[in-house]
Amino acid sequence: VQLQASGGGLVQAGDSLRLVCAASGLTLQEHPVTWFRQVPGKNHEFVGTILSSDDSTYYSDEVKGRFTITRNSAKNTVFLDLTNLKPEDTATYYCAARRRYFGLSRLPGDHRYWGKGTQVTVSS
Numbered sequence: 336v337q338l339q340a341s342g343g344g345l346v347q348a349g350d351s352l353r354l355v356c357a358a359s360g361l362t363l364q365e366h367p368v369t370w371f372r373q374v375p376g377k378n379h380e381f382v383g384t385i386l387s388s389d390d391s392t393y394y395s396d397e398v399k400g401r402f403t404i405t406r407n408s409a410k411n412t413v414f415l416d417l418t419n420l421k422p423e424d425t426a427t428y429y430c431a432a433r434r435r436y437f438g439l440s441r442l443p444g445d446h447r448y449w450g451k452g453t454q455v456t457v458s459s
Contacts, residue, residue: 338450
């Protein structure tokens with residue numbers, strides 16, 4: 336099983352990015368997929384999740400209205416669209432998946448599968 340996040344980069348405040356979470360060895364449609372972010376010296380911070388049951392999405396208050404999670408089942412990928420980026424969004428972004436058909440959790444420890452992160456840097 337492997338997850339891989341990609342799409343990060345260096346952008347200016349107000350710009351947009353699309354992050355991609357691609358999977359091999361598991362079918363993402365069957366798993367809740369969560370995006371976390373982390374800055375050096377701090378724990379993983381919940382960004383948002385998409386459930387496997389009905390593709391419901393949930394977001395942290397910090398990103399609600401600016402970030403959107405969607406799924407492309409045919410390509411076995413999950414996207415995180417980041418808009419109106421702010422310098423405080425600078426972090427390494429990770430995608431993670433829970434076990435099949437599990438429910439919502441904002442806790443990193445509840446996620447079994449993790450990918451390597453992708454760096455997002457927002458300049459002011």
